[in-house]
Amino acid sequence: MVERGSLERLERVVSAARADAESRGETFYPGASRVHLASFPPKERWNDWVELDSRAWPRRKEKRYMLVPTTCFNCEAACGLLAYVDRDTLQVRKFEGNPEHPGSRGRNCAKGPATLNQITDPDRILHPLKRTGRRGEGKWERVSWDRALDDIAVRIRKALEEERHNQVMYHVGRPGEDGFTERMLAAWGVDGHNSHTNVCSSGARAGFHWWMGMDRPSPDHANARVIVLVSSHLETGHYFNPHAQRIIEGKKKGAKLIVLDTRLSNTATHADHWLSPYPGSEAAIFLAVANWMIREGRYDRDFVRRWWNWPDYLAARGETGAPFERFEELLRELYAEYTFEYAASESGLDADELRAVAEVISTAGTRLATHNWRSASAGNLGGWQVARTLTLLSALLGALATEGGTFPNAWNKFVPKPPRLPGRHPRRWNEVQWPREYPLALNEMSFLMPHLMREQDACLEVYFTRVHNPVWTNPDGFSWIEMLSDARRIGLHVALTPTWNETAYFADYVLPMGHSSERHDLTSYEQYDGQWLGFRQPVLRAARERLGREIGDTREANPGDVWEENEFWIELTWRIDPDGSLGIREFFESVERPGEKMTVDEYYGWIFANTVPGLPEVAAREGLSPLEYMRRYGAFEVARKVGRVFEQRVPEGELEDVHVDARDRVYTRAPAPASPQAQGGTALEPDEDGRRRVGVRVDGEVLRGWPTPSGKLEFWSNTLAEWGWPELAAPTYIKSHVHPSRLEPGRMPLISTFRLPVQIHTRSANSKWLDEIAHTNPLWIHPADAERLGVGETGRLVRVTTDLGYFVVRAWITEGIRPGVVACSHHMGRWKPEGQPGQRLGMMTVALGHSGSEWSLAPKRGGGPFRSEDPDTLRVWWTDVGVHQNLTHAVHPDPVSGQHCWHQAVSVVPAATGDRHGDVSVDTDRSRAQFKRWLELVRPAGRNSPDGLRRPWWMLRPVRPAREAYRF
């Protein structure tokens, strides 16, 4: 029998011991256990973690590890990883999840642990290489970093001295970092930031941006009552792992999941309501739901009254000052035509099913979490209206920045201010990236680059491709090869890449940069209602430093001559401006020791010590410096439950000599309070007397509002109306370029925008584990279509003809796709030209044929086993590595958002005699004709700009140039 007093004593003893342990920053109880389907080593044992060596089995041999955190660099989610560094050999043995990471919370998808494959890939690039033959010929010599740096620096310096700033361009695929490179380009004074975003997410971004002034959604899935996905976030997608785990949490708490996906994706299989619409009809569906909610009065009337810019809508109609009730009347009229029956006729779905979905959505209240990323918004002409009409539903319910609702990204993200921030903007406008034909494009018109360079007769002195592979990723890859092969257009092409890719074959320098465990970066992404900062670090460098060794730069710890970009850019900048005469070097000098180079330790140490609220205090409690803390744990949560920022009252201290204009926008003379975050976001115009915008007056209170021109949620966009698109200024439905009424007889839509769950674009072909799971991309085709087209059976070859040419692929006959639509993942189909060095895993060897504008790609050898230092490469059992379909895709720039509209109108027939799997044939003259055809849709700034600018000043823009550069 146990005495009651004895139990009370034990309670006191245990409580005291726990408090004591936690005050030292230690975990008292064992970490999450197998009961929680996870097992994490307690953090105080990360420095000396013991596991049994599985290879020694059945002997019980202990192995000692140092666990060093870093951040995954495969997809954009930036999940936390823990590298298990063998203390005996100082090699990384495996990667597992980092339980201290607030976004991923110790969990990873297959791509995280597969980082091990990437760092041990026998074909990875270990040394700087310089081209010795013709571009693309495959002749390379190993060179020193010094030689490469000097060559590049001299060219850039000359361009800058000769005021040819626009001839320096940095083209990024996976950014994987926040702010470093933009800061560098601003320091150089170069408007040369080019991204991949317009082949990716610009469509969705535009839809969110026109509403909120912020361009990404941050759904609070875990607390939602209803989740609507126009994406496949349970299997792939941006922030897939952090979101998927929270979607499942929401479902476990009873949330209903609605998925719009033409394919039966893994995400669709988990849905309570799976809608398989005809591609491009998604906005019609959302408008039918909105129409029904408006008619039934199932919307948050007070939220709409307070936070929509409905007075702007009335004013645009000439009814300035009319009451809210009049707006409601007009709202009912505006969407009256979007009945369930209309949406059913557009989408091919059942009207009753759509009504049932509307009922479910209307029950969500403020707990409606919605997400659209790529998918329909990246597939269709007018796809940006998918995100805009989806946000209409959230805005009707007031489910924005609420628990269980959808937040704008900027409130769930933390980008700290770096040291020595260049307080200047490039004085020039880069017309190749930001052509006047697309003034409202949310991001650079990167995929049109070959056409725009030709149209504008432009050339580049130095062109960096960095973790980017436009030849393979972009549509119309042969036009890219033509451009990259033309020395008149591209003076020097520098490919910064950890591994070989189709674009690097056409480079002049191939410079090896580290994988996720071999480089420094800062990341922060919107994954729940909170803000976190993740630190990517070279783990072997960190491990050596823990053992007391001095490391000069990261190359000393990385394999071969592999470097990291932070140190590379600092070094390159110093060589561009060795004496400081260009005024660039100063931004890369030490803060503590001016005149000396800034080191990465100082750069990040300064950030962590000075601009991350709470971090210095938390670190101090463990007796660590902020940098040591981040090197030890890899992540820090800056804030949780950020909530409804727009409803926050502006403090009295910020209200000085206030002016409230006729639209209730509030301006102040008080300076903006200091913020630890880097500047960014939209640029809101001051009032006529130079006061800054501080908020908006709502029901007599001065509140923060939204970073839009009106300060409200922009149901009506004056910007769209004034820049030539009044008919699109309110959320509406645009019929896609693959709408049945626009298809030629015999054509059907091809969906190519979906990923394979374990692969990640161009980055994962060198992961043997991932390749074994997914290595090919057959054409999804419905049995009825297969029958109609005479395809026969799964595995048969078919020829898919696009506007530019054709590709040959195997058919996969499945009911998982709706009849009349075919689908083929853009993942896979990686290749290397005959005679080139490079990747063998996951790549076929091909012959490129070229005559005039006619191009062909013919596979010579598929995948298969090969001998290398990794015995697993002899065990490769698959030969089919897919088909590179993007080569046959014409460019389809949306005239408003600038997004490439990926869906293709294709015909499918059984393969012809002589056709082989993977064959591609394209005529680039037809590609130029398609470029011109789509160019006819634009409304250029020159004719439509209301203020003589190239682009609305307030809109988001990376490396924003100075105001004067906006003028023609």
Next chain:
Amino acid sequence: MTPVELLRALSIFAEPPEPEHARVADLLGLGEGIDGAAYAELFVFQLSPYASIYVGPEGWMGGEARERIAGFWRAVGRTPSAEPDHLGVLLGLYASLGEEGQAAGAGAALAAEARRALLHEHIAPWAFAYLDHVEELAVGGYRRWSELLRETLALEIGRVEPAAALSAHLRAAPGPADPRAEGGPAFLEALLAPVRSGVILTRAALGKVARELGLGLRAGERRFALEGLLGQDAQATLGALAALAAREELAHRRRACLLGETARFLARRAGNTARLLGELAAESGTSKRVGG
């Protein structure tokens, strides 16, 4: 006041021991014997620490009982754990609710009510009988652990309002199955489901029966082993099981002053099982095979 930290500390021992367990074991004075082998013997082979096994009509892990417990997690605004009915997890939840109940504010009363419901609905109907069996089988640290946990829970039972009704798990569970009416498989299924038979029949108990009767115990799961015993000597086996059930009935009755109707309900179940087994033993002279 609920000893939340003590409950948390005790909860971790229902999970495989990690090096951190040693520190907590020292603080609790559990002594030697908290190790992987002892854990596996006790919690993997004999007495799996999942409520669903003891209150579910199938006597298996998961099923309706686990769903009911997961529903409780949701009802109190929490995401159900991956294994929401694990003893360690339930104790952790109880401790969290206890902590909330101690905080000031409107939520405190709600948390106290939730804690009471958790104890009466999902812990008390099985944990006391379970811990008695642990104490019987365990040696060293785990034995001391079961004593401490039982006494701590008993203290809590005394602190909270009595249950207004019998736990839904018990109300929903059918009683023993008579092989003469429902067939052998149904009989074995019910016998091995503690909430139906009122008896926790461990592998060790079956081994003891086999040893005492001089029968061979076939290696395999309990049902397979039980069929083996019945196949060898049904009368003696049924008689031995009847005696076990009668002992279990007595044990439940001894808990009646603590657990009230819950204990009386389980005592009735065990008593009915003992009587049924006795009858079957008496009849088995004419019908050799019972069960499978």
